[in-house]
Amino acid sequence: QVQLVESGGGVVQPGRSLRLSCAASGFTFSSYAVHWVRQAPGKGLEWLAVISHDGTNTYYADSVKGRFTISRDNSKNTLYLQMHSLRAEDTAVYYCARDPGSTWVGLLDYWGQGTLVTVSS
Amino acid sequence: DIVMTQSPDSLAVSLGERATINCKSSQSVLYSSNNKNYLAWYQQKPGQPPKLLIYWASTRESGVPDRFSGSGSGTDFTLTISSLQAEDVAVYYCQQYYRTPRALTFGGGTKVEIK
Numbered sequence: 504q505v506q507l508v509e510s511g512g513g514v515v516q517p518g519r520s521l522r523l524s525c526a527a528s529g530f531t532f533s534s535y536a537v538h539w540v541r542q543a544p545g546k547g548l549e550w551l552a553v554i555s556h557d558g559t560n561t562y563y564a565d566s567v568k569g570r571f572t573i574s575r576d577n578s579k580n581t582l583y584l585q586m587h588s589l590r591a592e593d594t595a596v597y598y599c600a601r602d603p604g605s606t607w608v609g610l611l612d613y614w615g616q617g618t619l620v621t622v623s624s
Numbered sequence: 625d626i627v628m629t630q631s632p633d634s635l636a637v638s639l640g641e642r643a644t645i646n647c648k649s650s651q652s653v654l655y656s657s658n659n660k661n662y663l664a665w666y667q668q669k670p671g672q673p674p675k676l677l678i679y680w681a682s683t684r685e686s687g688v689p690d691r692f693s694g695s696g697s698g699t700d701f702t703l704t705i706s707s708l709q710a711e712d713v714a715v716y717y718c719q720q721y722y723r724t725p726r727a728l729t730f731g732g733g734t735k736v737e738i739k
Contacts, residue, residue: 538728548666548674548717550728564727565625598673609721609728610664612685614673 505529505613507599512618515589525582525599525615533557533577536602538611539584541595549595552584556605589622596620626650626720630731636739643705645734647718652698655723662722665694665703668733669714677716678703705736713737 511523525537539551552563552573561573572585582599596619600611627650637643653662661681666674676685678694681701691706705712718731 547733548719548730550730553728562726600673609662610676610679611666611674611719612676614675617673 505601507601507613507615509597509599509615509618512597512620514621514623516624517590517622519589520585520587521589521620523584523586523597523618523620525584527580527582527599527601530601532575532580534605536604536607537575537582538600538602538607539571539573539582540598540600540611540614541593542598542617543592543595546595551597553602553607554582555607560606562607586620589620591622594620594622625727626653626722626729628718628720628729628731630716630718630734632734633732634735634737636737637705637708638739639710640707641739643708643712643736645703645716645718645736647696647701647703647731649699649701649720653720653722654698661697661701662720663694663696663701664719664721665692666717666719666730667712667714668717674717708736708738710738 506528508526515521536555538553554561554573558575574583596617598617599615601613603612629648631646663681665678668674682694693704695702715733715735717733
């Protein structure tokens with residue numbers, strides 16, 4: 504079955520960096536686009552970024568453009584989110600989610616359980 | 625970006641009764657070349673990630689019970705739960721994916737509870 508497992512969250516000081524990972528299994532990872540979405544505590548969903556199946560195309564929300572970088576290693580079936588210059592407002596559960604398309608359709612058909620990032624001094 | 629507005633913020637419905645959630649987009653998400661509405665609905669139960677319920681405004685994802693239905697076109701959409709079950713307690717989100725790549729945006733969510 505399709506599984507997405509995020510890791511790398513934790514408590515980080517403002518201004519520091521953090522890299523999240525998302526390990527995929529149960530499907531041909533290299534055939535699908537993948538997204539990052541976050542959810543601040545008690546709040547709604549915010550889409551962050553998407554990467555195409557082969558990593559050649561990426562797209563970001565304005566709120567994280569220039570600070571966050573999405574990437575993937577298809578040989579390891581793993582998606583990444585490199586986050587720099589973290590702010591208190593980046594505190595959230597970060598989810599990876601599969602897109603049913605190879606570039607992207609914009610649907611999120613499978614989600615991981617999420618990893619919590621807390622930005623605090 | 626396209627802004628998605630859901631109403632109500634929350635609603636309480638008796639078991640077996642109908643629940644209706646509305647979603648309005650700030651611009652049309654109907655793509656004229658294929659006549660498809662780029663609108664999806666997700667269900668998020670407490671402590672869980674969201675789950676895709678409906679896409680193309682009215683197509684149920686595989687395995688989703690037929691008591692869930694989606695309707696609407698252009699800028700106005702509705703998710704209906706025809707006969708609320710206890711396991712349907714959740715927050716429901718609409719999301720547009722019109723002509724990606726472009727920022728995907730979600731509605732603010734509607735919390736459904738049992739009356």
